[in-house]
Amino acid sequence: MNDRRLTEQVRIVGSGLLGASIGLGLSARGVDVIVDDASPSTRGLAIAYGAGRAPAPDDAPGLIVVAVPPDVTADIVAAELERYPEALVTDVASVKLAPLEQLRARGADLSRYLGTHPMAGRERGGAVSARADLFVGRPWIVAGHDGISYRRAAAIEDLILDLGAVPIEMDAADHDRSVALVSHAPQLVASLLAARLRGGSAAALGLSGQGLRDTTRIASSNPALWVQILGANAAEVAEVLRPLRDDLDAVIAALDDPEAPASRRIIADTLAAGNDGVSRIPGKHGQDGRFTALVVKIDDKPGELARLLTEIGEEGVNMEDLRLEHSPETKVGFAEISVVPEAAHPLATALEQRGWTLMEAER
Amino acid sequence: MNDRRLTEQVRIVGSGLLGASIGLGLSARGVDVIVDDASPSTRGLAIAYGAGRAPAPDDAPGLIVVAVPPDVTADIVAAELERYPEALVTDVASVKLAPLEQLRARGADLSRYLGTHPMAGRERGGAVSARADLFVGRPWIVAGHDGISYRRAAAIEDLILDLGAVPIEMDAADHDRSVALVSHAPQLVASLLAARLRGGSAAALGLSGQGLRDTTRIASSNPALWVQILGANAAEVAEVLRPLRDDLDAVIAALDDPEAPASRRIIADTLAAGNDGVSRIPGKHGQDGRFTALVVKIDDKPGELARLLTEIGEEGVNMEDLRLEHSPETKVGFAEISVVPEAAHPLATALEQRGWTLMEAER
Structure with a gap:
């Protein structure tokens, strides 16, 4: 297997937003992109948009990108590993530990599999929303594991670099825990807060300042997409939300007895903890x-x-x-x-x- | 009482950030501003910064602005109403119902009192942080009640306009409920979410995107200031947070059993409710x-x-x-x-x- 030849022919399984965008980006760089999808009409749409060509009997892809929903990712990765015994296979699902464990449990050839996760997306899904530049400047996590060689992992990082993204190495469990903290839990908290605004008067909403706007902006995200993401990483998201709920209980109890010295301390500690937390977010670059x-x-x-x-x-x-x-x-x-x-x-x-x-x- | 003469001499009681900023703004417009404060050194500082002059025996202010912490606002307003029986008195505390009810209970002359609340502030407090332009372009709520005449209320609105702010009429209970919804509860929720980041790895924080930054930005607010604000409006803030906590409980339960159809529905409903809520925030202008x-x-x-x-x-x-x-x-x-x-x-x-x-x- 010649690594430098890997990206001359790439097969993409699943032609939704991510699969079609990867296809567009690679096609634009002269790669021979094969687009496949369980749905012939979805595949046809992605091909019509220029994401690649239909599969042919003599296809010999060096690299396969599986871009299907998290719950079927392991099945499709396993099938591709078996069908193309020379190919490297990656996936782009937003959860990384479950597919890896499922593949390991069924004895798949992990020496040719490396899961990844591009931190990019759009409000709307589907090939019609795909863009070759979807990944430009975005972090793309590479969930490394001991079963794959450095050289093969580097080939997948090359693919990521070719698409303009920034590869970031992180193991699968760390990935799931990290995105639960910095992306999935904040999404739910923003939604829960924004949901309160349904009951507010127009006059109250008229007082909305920049703080409220910022705090609730991501609550306008697509529910259908996020149900999938949150469901696939449910345990890690719950691990973030559970202590938040305990803190919230304490705050509500403090607000119910606001004159008590202990109540003032709880509120002050909550605000100070928020100061500490937000100071940990890195700034620009x-x-x-x-x-x-x-x-x-x-x-x-x-x-x-x-x-x-x-x-x-x-x-x-x-x-x-x-x-x-x-x-x-x-x-x-x-x-x-x-x-x-x-x-x-x-x-x-x-x-x-x-x-x-x-x-x-x-x- | 000639309303057009009211703002020729204004007495400000309490020379922290808001009192001193009002003093600076009115002094810049040629108003004779008297600055008073329970602390002579605090008063001296505000005067040194140009907020106004010290009290004199023959002061006859047409308008008095009480700018003291919420828990002593009613006491000071009542004292000023008695001391200057010709003057209009307003306050600028961030909670409006409690002072009004306390004044009513003690039989104060409500025909000369009208509470207000400028939606402006700064990270740091005190006269050293005061600015004449603190209120420019900001909403300034006027908590109207039946006991004051239209003409007298208009005089207080003139003061607000003179400081460059935008008067918005809203009764005291509506005010407290509104700011709990659009300002106080979001502050606590942002702090509770940001507090979770204390436990995250540097690698996880390195994945922080714009969504997390926006959602947690106001968590960097000053705890000392917010303890006062939240304590003064505790009941209304708790009213917003309680149903949020119930929704959060349901979400956590759903994440604990993510495969159940009911769980997917709960998550989807939460996200859709967030969509609805955020769509109610008015845009620019x-x-x-x-x-x-x-x-x-x-x-x-x-x-x-x-x-x-x-x-x-x-x-x-x-x-x-x-x-x-x-x-x-x-x-x-x-x-x-x-x-x-x-x-x-x-x-x-x-x-x-x-x-x-x-x-x-x-x-």
């Missing part, structure tokens, strides 16, 4: 995210923000982050600009000289 | 927020975003919102631009002709 924020008032007319950013560029300052804030029922907006601390004061002075109104950061 | 998003790839070098926004302006398109997204461990960024639906396709075409890479929205 993996840095610690300790930038200084300047808040600039922006009139709500075309071109104002562009003018501001152009003038920041003229001052030679690199903006690390930008947020816009709207206030309800007003025509004034605010741009929060993050810069390295040493640039903050000179930039503030320069912008004020240019006529901008600075408000300072408020959080 | 109180509109429904139904904009179309375009995602444009941005190289991480100075001036790229400014160039993009300038070119959007050249196309004559008004940008309704802008978000930046970072992907970990990559030098590529994405700008998500929201525009009215009819502008989306022509703008996308124009930007692609200008050489930009469009990725389409992913949520």
Whole structure:
């Protein structure tokens, strides 16, 4: 098996959003992509969109990508390993431990299997939503295990790099636990919080600030997609939510007796624990995210923000982050600009000289 | 009493962040501002920062602003009503029903009292953090009641307008219930979720995406400040959190038995309820927020975003919102631009002709 030949012919099983997007991306790079799917009409759609060609009797794929729902991933991976005894097989399911254990239990050839998980997706599924650039700049987890050689694993990482994504190595159990913490549990918590808004008056909702918007934004995600994801990683998600529920019980009990000193301590500890937790999220480019924020008032007319950013560029300052804030029922907006601390004061002075109104950061 | 004279002399009791900011804002408009505080040193600091002058024996304020912690608000308001029998008195505490009921119970002259609540604040408290522009463009709730005349209420609304804020009328009970829903409960939920991150591995945190960042951002708020706010509105906050806890219990039970059809339905219903809730948050300028998003790839070098926004302006398109997204461990960024639906396709075409890479929205 010549590893450098692996990606000359790639077979993709399952032609939904991820499978079709991988097919589009590889086809664009000149790879001979074979698209297969249990549903001939779904397969036909992906082929019509340019994801690849139909299977042929003499296919000899070096690499097979299984892109099917988590609950059937192990079955399909096992079948592909048997059907193409020379091929490497990967899958892209959002849960990694269960397929690996199921394959090990049935005695599949793990020396040719390596599970992966691209941290990319879209609101809508299906080949019609597929894009060759879906993975550009996104983390793509490689769930390494001892049964596969370094050289074969490297071939799968090459595929990931070819699609513009960033391979990140992590074992299957760590993967499942990690995405439960940073993605799956937050999704459910956002949904549970947003669900409360159904009962609010229009006047109450009219007071919504940026905090509520941010806290609930991902609650607009597609339920059908997330039912699958959460079901496949249910145990790990529950492990995150159970202590959260215990903390919530304590908070509610404290709110029911707010004058008690113990109650104030519970609320204060909860807020402090939140401070500690959020400080662990890495900032831009993996840095610690300790930038200084300047808040600039922006009139709500075309071109104002562009003018501001152009003038920041003229001052030679690199903006690390930008947020816009709207206030309800007003025509004034605010741009929060993050810069390295040493640039903050000179930039503030320069912008004020240019006529901008600075408000300072408020959080 | 001549209402138009009211704001010529304003007395502010309590010279923390809000009191001192109101003093700065009114002083800048030429109002004779008297600053008082139970602590002479705190008062001295606010005066040194320009919030106003010290009290004098012949003071005759037309309007008094009580800016003290919620638990002493009613006491101070009652004392001021007695001490200045011609003056209108307002307060700015973050809870509105308890002070009103306490004042009513002690027979205070409610015809001269109207509680308000500016929806503005900063991470740090105290006069040193005060700013004249703290309230610009922010909602400022006026908790109207039947005991005060329209004309007197209008005088207090004038004060709010003078400070650049937007008066919003809402009765005291509605206020407390509303801010519990859109501000206080979300704060606790964000803190409870962020607290889970303390136990995550660095590798797990390295997978943090924009969803987690948004969901937990307000968890970095000041615990000391929020203990006061949550304690003052404890009952209403608990009313929001209790059904959330019940829903969370059901979700955890469903995750513990993920294969059961009832479990899938519970998860799906939770996610759908979140969709419904988040759709009730008004968009920019109180509109429904139904904009179309375009995602444009941005190289991480100075001036790229400014160039993009300038070119959007050249196309004559008004940008309704802008978000930046970072992907970990990559030098590529994405700008998500929201525009009215009819502008989306022509703008996308124009930007692609200008050489930009469009990725389409992913949520």
